[in-house]
Amino acid sequence: MTNKNLYLPFEVDFKELEQFPKTIRKNNFFELIYIVDGTGIQVINDNKFQYRKGNLFLVTPQDVHSFEIITPTKFFFLRFNEYYVKAGSQNAQSETVLRMEYILQNASHRPGCILKNQIDKPLIASLIKNIISEQNNQQIYHQKIIEQIVNTIITIVARNIALKLPKNIKETTGEMVLEILHYIQENIYNPKELKSEKISSHFNITLNYLGKYFKKQTGETLQEYIANYKLRLIEARLLNTDMRINEISDELNFSDESHLNKVFKKHKGMNPSEFRKRYS
The missing domain is CATH 2.60.120.280 (Regulatory protein AraC)
Incomplete structure (x- = not known):
């Protein structure tokens, strides 16, 4: 390289x-x-x-x-x-x-x-x-x-x-929430770093304040945002790459392929293979 x-x-x-x-x-x-x-x-x-x-x-x-x-x-x-x-x-x-x-x-x-x-x-x-x-x-x-x-x-x-950021993010959004979003992006492949306790410790704020602040600033809870962000990554892999479902599952640290299928179908109403076939 x-x-x-x-x-x-x-x-x-x-x-x-x-x-x-x-x-x-x-x-x-x-x-x-x-x-x-x-x-x-x-x-x-x-x-x-x-x-x-x-x-x-x-x-x-x-x-x-x-x-x-x-x-x-x-x-x-x-x-x-x-x-x-x-x-x-x-x-x-x-x-x-x-x-x-x-x-x-x-x-x-x-x-x-x-x-x-x-x-x-x-x-x-x-x-x-x-x-x-x-x-x-x-x-x-x-x-x-x-x-x-x-x-x-x-x-x-x-x-x-x-256009793909949380709907409530605006020009006036506070700096800390942007830093939190950036932290999530950097650690999206490392679930241990995305636990609420870990994030609150990293930013030196209490768990209670973190939850309320994040929801107020973005319109989503912390875990909702992480889940939705992962879903967008899965969609991108399905539509823009030839990666197999089990490879996407491994990359995003799902327990196995069936776990990814279950989560994806819950939010999208279809499994990943159907989604790829319909929208590719």
């Missing part, structure tokens, strides 16, 4: 490739990868997703990824780090900055195209086309214009990820 560093606040790159570099990469920055044209398979954290024209992927610093190209592919890369997000929000309240960081980090367990909002797909395509044009023409103020477009793209990405 190779590690790649970013030495500028952000950088854009456009490449047409018939074969992606063989090395599996892990970056110390965020990377947006847009498919201008072509087909193939994105491999991220051992999950696979068939890509095509118009797909947009967000690779976070926690992710390990590569591409298997089937037909020659035109890739657009936009790389930026968390300091760029902070610098771009200098005049914003710290809660807004934290929210943006949390939203971006929250994508790390979401394989596949992150554009869930249909109206954003043509908008992203147009913005990226404009960046490529500015890069090629190099007219006066082109760098400043590119920077403004980059900010817009990052904001649109945050909106698409935010």
Whole structure:
């Protein structure tokens, strides 16, 4: 595996490739990868997703990824780090900055195209086309214009990820609950770390206050949120990967495949295999 560093606040790159570099990469920055044209398979954290024209992927610093190209592919890369997000929000309240960081980090367990909002797909395509044009023409103020477009793209990405956050999370939501949500995301594969006692101890608050505070801020109890978050991960694996049910069960620490089937059917009204067949 190779590690790649970013030495500028952000950088854009456009490449047409018939074969992606063989090395599996892990970056110390965020990377947006847009498919201008072509087909193939994105491999991220051992999950696979068939890509095509118009797909947009967000690779976070926690992710390990590569591409298997089937037909020659035109890739657009936009790389930026968390300091760029902070610098771009200098005049914003710290809660807004934290929210943006949390939203971006929250994508790390979401394989596949992150554009869930249909109206954003043509908008992203147009913005990226404009960046490529500015890069090629190099007219006066082109760098400043590119920077403004980059900010817009990052904001649109945050909106698409935010669509899947708890319904009560707003711009004014307190910083602590965002930190709790981020903690849950980081430890979703380690159930011992997700016990209420462990979380209350980690944040140095009482169990009683944790329960009331979390419910008030998100509209869900702590355990409801964890369960619903796991369900979203299961859905993503079913729709965007070829993982078997028992593999998903092992990854998310269910006692066995039948336990996952029972939990999934209780919430979705069908078992995982039926869900995959109906919605893939």
